[in-house]
Amino acid sequence: MSGEVTKEATGADWAAWPERSRAASFTLGVEEELMLLSPGGWNLAQAADEVLPRLPEDLRTKVCPETHAAALEIETGVARTVGDAARELRCLRDAVKETVAPLDLAVASSGTHPFAVWRETALGGGDRQAEVYGSMRELARREPTYALHVHVALPDADAAVDVFNRMRVHLPLLLALSGNSPFWQGRDTGLASARTPLFQAFPRVGIPRRFDSYEEWVGAVDLLTGCEAFPDATYLWWDVRMVPRYGTLEIRIMDAQIDLEATASLVALVQCLARMELEEAWAEEASHAPQEVWEENRFVAARDGADARLIVATEGRRVPVADRVDELLPHLRPHAQDLGCADELEGVCALVHGQNGQRRQLELARGDDRLPGLVRGLADAY
Numbered sequence: 001m002s003g004e005v006t007k008e009a010t011g012a013d014w015a016a017w018p019e020r021s022r023a024a025s026f027t028l029g030v031e032e033e034l035m036l037l038s039p040g041g042w043n044l045a046q047a048a049d050e051v052l053p054r055l056p057e058d059l060r061t062k063v064c065p066e067t068h069a070a071a072l073e074i075e076t077g078v079a080r081t082v083g084d085a086a087r088e089l090r091c092l093r094d095a096v097k098e099t100v101a102p103l104d105l106a107v108a109s110s111g112t113h114p115f116a117v118w119r120e121t122a123l124g125g126g127d128r129q130a131e132v133y134g135s136m137r138e139l140a141r142r143e144p145t146y147a148l149h150v151h152v153a154l155p156d157a158d159a160a161v162d163v164f165n166r167m168r169v170h171l172p173l174l175l176a177l178s179g180n181s182p183f184w185q186g187r188d189t190g191l192a193s194a195r196t197p198l199f200q201a202f203p204r205v206g207i208p209r210r211f212d213s214y215e216e217w218v219g220a221v222d223l224l225t226g227c228e229a230f231p232d233a234t235y236l237w238w239d240v241r242m243v244p245r246y247g248t249l250e251i252r253i254m255d256a257q258i259d260l261e262a263t264a265s266l267v268a269l270v271q272c273l274a275r276m277e278l279e280e281a282w283a284e285e286a287s288h289a290p291q292e293v294w295e296e297n298r299f300v301a302a303r304d305g306a307d308a309r310l311i312v313a314t315e316g317r318r319v320p321v322a323d324r325v326d327e328l329l330p331h332l333r334p335h336a337q338d339l340g341c342a343d344e345l346e347g348v349c350a351l352v353h354g355q356n357g358q359r360r361q362l363e364l365a366r367g368d369d370r371l372p373g374l375v376r377g378l379a380d381a382y
Contacts, residue, residue: 014233015218017157018247025159026275026339028079029151029248030089030267033256034096034382035113035144036070037106042375044070044116044144045105054099062092068121068144070113072096078153082271082341086264093260093382108378110361111146111181111195111255114371145195146256148178150267151248152274157214160242162281163249163274164217165210169283170273171239171253172207172297172310173328176321177348178254178266179305180357186371192305192358193255196298199237204230207253207294208238210287217242239298249274253298258357258381265347271339272332282331289313305358306351322352 036045046069055063064073074092079085096107121144154160179192191197199205211217221233233241239253251270257263276282293313300308301321309318319327325348336345350356364374 012218012222015157015214015221015244017160017214017244020153020155020247022155022278025153025155025278026271027153028076028082028085028267028271029246030076030079030085030263031073031149031151032089032093032109032263033066033071033073033146033148034093034107034109035146036072036100037108037375037379039104039106039376039379042372042379044113044120046070046120047100047103047105048072050103051096051100051105054103056095056099059092059095063096066144070116070121071144071146081339082264082268082344085267086260086344089260089263097382106379106382108375108382109146109180109256109258110357110378111179111193112184112198113144114183114361114365114374115186116144117185145181145199147195147199147252148254148256148263148266150251150254150270151243151246152251152271153246153248154274154278157242157244159278160247160249161211161214161217163277164240164242165287166277166281166283167240167249167251167273168207168210168294169286169289171251172294172301172308173321173324174251174266174270175239175253175255175298176301176305176308176310177269177325177351177356178257178262179302180255180257180262180361182358182361183365183371183374188362188365191303192308192356193302195255196253196302202237204235205237206239207291207298208236208240209291214242255357258360258378261347262351262355262357264344265351268336268339268341268344269332269348271341272335272345273328275335275339276331279335280331286312286314306353306356325349325352 036047038045048065048069062075066073076085076088181193181195184194241250243250254266293311297310306321308321312319336342364377367373
């Protein structure tokens with residue numbers, strides 16, 4: 001089957017996949033979750049409901065509430081290139097900063113706030129937030145986490161499920177490179193991404209299983225929503241998910257990044273991996289590895305970040321992240337040239353060799369002001 005998947009093919013209106021040519025595929029949408037701050041002590045500010053009505057009218061569809069009142073999400077439109085997405089993110093970041101300044105607030109980007117505690121956490125006031133609380137109860141009040149999500153457009157549903165299956169192989173690598181939350185409740189956790197185990201409190205998270213067809217995935221979702229386990233497919237908080245409404249694959253495993261240079265490098269890596277997997281099926285054999293491999297790699301990536309050694313099941317050994325990147329880059333560079341993101345892709349090397357969020361946060365926290373100084377540094381870099 002190729003082209004548009006219709007209601008007749010899947011039995012579900014929500015699952016119809018918009019048809020597009022391969023030439024029109026691989027466009028991007030990027031979502032960044034940001035934290036609201038009170039500069040006096042650099043604590044979280046539970047102020048989303050106060051900020052949102054003050055946004056300029058043209059931004060109100062691009063700056064959205066999140067589960068927690070100290071979080072907002074900025075969303076690009078459809079971007080042809082990584083550079084286009086990064087420029088729009090820059091405009092959105094600046095607009096939010098300008099909006100919160102008269103309220104004596106600031107903004108920053110990190111996978112977690114370094115010293116927030118759950119007792120100070122408030123939920124947002126929207127209907128979806130109430131729905132999440134009704135499902136999660138007091139687990140929804142755990143400290144907020146902040147992620148980077150990347151949508152990549154794919155030509156049809158068959159392509160989507162194929163790339164979905166293969167991208168599972170690369171998710172631990174993306175997590176390792178994006179680790180930007182070493183602190184939790186005022187402590188150095190020893191983890192690159194404390195956000196990952198914190199978010200694990202939610203259901204329907206982690207690296208999903210393989211699906212042999214798009215129809216199998218639709219059937220699984222329909223079974224769960226038909227039993228009213230959750231309202232719709234957007235309540236699947238997996239590290240990668242298919243989004244039929246947009247015709248995209250959404251990568252959700254990465255921590256939000258301190259600055260846009262790191263964000264752009266990760267977006268370029270996602271875009272090139274998706275194209276490589278569609279065109280070359282590079283990870284097809286590896287994608288059949290046992291689920292235990294992906295769960296172990298995910299844990300090690302969250303713990304060790306760019307220093308992680310990831311299991312390569314097809315070779316029966318563990319490989320350092322740096323070696324994995326060195327292996328992938330020659331395959332990815334031709335795709336980056338075609339997609340117009342060659343410069344951004346090369347920034348991945350900096351994430352491997354020291355210029356990543358985990359290491360930058362640890363360095364900032366060694367200053368005289370310790371963790372408040374770290375948060376001020378995050379705000380200055382935003």
